[in-house]
Amino acid sequence: MSKDLNQKIYVAGHRGMVGSAIVRNLQAKGFTNIVTRTHSELDLTNQAAVEAFFQTEKPDQVYLAAAKVGGIHANNTFPAEFIYQNLMMEANVIHQAFVSGVKKLLFLGSSCIYPKLAPQPMSESALLTGTLEPTNEPYAIAKIAGIKLCESYNRQYGQTHGIDYRSVMPTNLYGPGDNYHPENSHVIPALIRRFHEAKIHQYPEVVIWGTGKPKREFLYVDDMAAASVFVMDLEKEIYESHSNPMESHINVGYGSDVTIAELAREVANATGYEGGISFDSNKPDGAPRKWMDSSKLHGLGWAPLVELPVGLQSAYQAYLATLKL
Numbered sequence: 001m002s003k004d005l006n007q008k009i010y011v012a013g014h015r016g017m018v019g020s021a022i023v024r025n026l027q028a029k030g031f032t033n034i035v036t037r038t039h040s041e042l043d044l045t046n047q048a049a050v051e052a053f054f055q056t057e058k059p060d061q062v063y064l065a066a067a068k069v070g071g072i073h074a075n076n077t078f079p080a081e082f083i084y085q086n087l088m089m090e091a092n093v094i095h096q097a098f099v100s101g102v103k104k105l106l107f108l109g110s111s112c113i114y115p116k117l118a119p120q121p122m123s124e125s126a127l128l129t130g131t132l133e134p135t136n137e138p139y140a141i142a143k144i145a146g147i148k149l150c151e152s153y154n155r156q157y158g159q160t161h162g163i164d165y166r167s168v169m170p171t172n173l174y175g176p177g178d179n180y181h182p183e184n185s186h187v188i189p190a191l192i193r194r195f196h197e198a199k200i201h202q203y204p205e206v207v208i209w210g211t212g213k214p215k216r217e218f219l220y221v222d223d224m225a226a227a228s229v230f231v232m233d234l235e236k237e238i239y240e241s242h243s244n245p246m247e248s249h250i251n252v253g254y255g256s257d258v259t260i261a262e263l264a265r266e267v268a269n270a271t272g273y274e275g276g277i278s279f280d281s282n283k284p285d286g287a288p289r290k291w292m293d294s295s296k297l298h299g300l301g302w303a304p305l306v307e308l309p310v311g312l313q314s315a316y317q318a319y320l321a322t323l324k325l
């Protein structure tokens with residue numbers, strides 16, 4: 001692990017759920033030179049602005065946790081924004097990082113890069129072996145492009161310029177800093193909000209989108225941040241001993257998954273809601289299952305710490321805190 005606590009680290013997306021957790025993790029480890037810009041200070045889709053930023057700041061390391069992010073409905077409703085903004089942010093940041101001399105970069109992708117019907121659990125080698133889930137194909141294509149940008153810059157310039165750009169593929173994430181929008185968020189923040197409101201207003205029933213049968217694997221955001229810093233800081237020889245240059249991304253999962261119906265009962269428990277639960281099968285289910293094979297990362301020595309019921313309690317407390325702001 002790198003011991004230089006003064007190296008300049010740019011965390012792109014530092015006000016987002018994952019970016020803010022990465023900043024917390026780095027600060028707890030004693031890193032003192034963390035560079036950040038809000039979206040309004042630096043629009044990462046703007047090539048000239050990104051070039052000027054990198055030429056001025058010349059960071060040593062980059063965590064690329066900025067992205068256009070949303071749940072199944074947002075992905076399905078705004079496909080142009082998801083593909084365009086993510087492609088632009090990735091191309092601008094990865095290229096300008098390279099041009100300005102950044103040696104180490106970590107790109108955050110997503111488990112939706114894998115085919116809709118990939119064998120479970122999904123290993124890194126499942127990439128580009130089948131058709132994607134249609135509700136988030138544009139976002140997934142952009143995330144695959146991010147992986148390929150990192151791989152291509154490593155292949156062409158790794159030896160000559162000493163660069164080492166890595167990609168982590170997170171499973172579905174949740175925790176403090178999440179987006180609680182009623183339609184555009186992911187399932188956990190959506191259900192925390194819906195169950196909380198149902199408890200307060202004593203609604204007899206909460207409606208869950210889809211059939212409740214899809215399975216998802218959920219990882220607490222501070223575990224994701226820890227995994228990101230772990231992968232960034234792994235010695236090159238150790239990282240490469242577990243990866244193939246043509247398959248340089250690495251999965252970050254929790255280890256087990258639950259059905260959406262089981263999740264709904266967990267969220268009801270976490271929020272203290274005692275009414276009924278029903279399912280609206282007119283809403284999309286999305287991928288039937290997205291269970292990650294995280295054995296590569298576990299083999300390198302990383303494991304998650306936060307179990308789902310504990311993480312949901314913490315996420316609920318974080319949601320309640322947002323209501324007092």
Ligand SMILES: NC(=O)C1=CN([C@@H]2O[C@H](COP(=O)(O)OP(=O)(O)OC[C@H]3O[C@@H](n4cnc5c(N)ncnc54)[C@H](OP(=O)(O)O)[C@@H]3O)[C@@H](O)[C@H]2O)C=CC1
Nearest residue numbers: 013015016017018039043044066067069108110170172173
């Ligand atoms: N949440 C999840 O379940 C999962 C997330 N991921 C990936 O993890 C990463 C982080 O996601 P998460 O923290 O949840 O997302 P958030 O939406 O919480 O944060 C995204 C961040 O990106 C910033 N951002 C978006 N567009 C721009 C832009 N044009 N210029 C500058 N900054 C921009 C946002 O700033 P602002 O808010 O000001 O717009 C925000 O700080 C993403 O790459 C995402 O794809 C992967 C799998 C699952």
Ligand SMILES: C[C@H]1O[C@H](OP(=O)(O)OP(=O)(O)OC[C@H]2O[C@@H](n3cnc4c(=O)[nH]c(N)nc43)[C@H](O)[C@@H]2O)[C@@H](O)[C@@H](O)C1=O
Nearest residue numbers: 071072075110112136185186187190209210214284285286
């Ligand atoms: C992280 C991942 O996130 C997205 O994919 P997804 O895994 O389908 O994520 P989701 O959290 O939105 O839904 C998970 C499941 O839950 C069900 N569900 C029930 N009720 C609600 C609900 O109220 N809101 C939401 N959003 N889903 C609900 C929903 O129908 C689905 O079956 C990608 O687009 C892509 O962005 C990506 O990478």
